Amino acid sequence: MALKKPENMPYEEANNELENIVSLLEKGDLNLDDALKQFERGISLARSNSKKLNQAQQQVSILMQQDVDSPLQDFTQE
16 A cells, blocks of 8 residues: 655644654564665654644734734634
8 A cells, every 4th residue: 555645645644644653663673674764754753743832822823913902712623
């Protein structure tokens, strides 16, 4: 099965895969080539998620600046 590109994965899915890679690498059972492949995949996932978090932070900042005088209200689901 082909791996999804990190930029096409939801944040949570990429984060779960990254956690699995970290666990594999921490065990130390992988041969050098496999460990390097997993490390490379992990770096790609981490960079992609970092970019997604930065974008979300910028979006929140923009939304908060649009109406700074508007009071915050508790969220209620309809």
